[in-house]
Amino acid sequence: LRLYKSAVLEIYGKLYSPHKWGAEMERSLSGDEFREFWLDKWSSEGLDRSVLERLYDAMRGVVDALGRARLNERLRFIRERLRRY
Numbered sequence: 107l108r109l110y111k112s113a114v115l116e117i118y119g120k121l122y123s124p125h126k127w128g129a130e131m132e133r134s135l136s137g138d139e140f141r142e143f144w145l146d147k148w149s150s151e152g153l154d155r156s157v158l159e160r161l162y163d164a165m166r167g168v169v170d171a172l173g174r175a176r177l178n179e180r181l182r183f184i185r186e187r188l189r190r191y
Contacts, residue, residue, distance in 0.1 A: 109148075109151065109152075109153055110153060110157065110158075110161060113144070113148045113153065113158065113161070114161055114162075114165050114169075116144070117144060117162070117165065117166065117169050118169045118172065118173065120132040120133070121133065121140075121169065121170075121173060122169070122172070122173030122176055122177070124180065141162055141166075144158075144162065145158050145159065145162065
């Protein structure tokens, strides 16, 4: 169960982490390419591909929404810091 949680958390981390080093390849992939890459990676770790497919399809929209919210909050923080100077 923990591996499935880690797999979903990795989607968020690879796509929306502010630390860009090491995730350039994943960020450059199209949506379908990233999905296949992610499915191949985690199914090679022994996880059931059909479960991974359902998790990805169910969680990708949530991950994108959280990523956009994180980006907006980061931009708001940077704007506030710049106003002080």
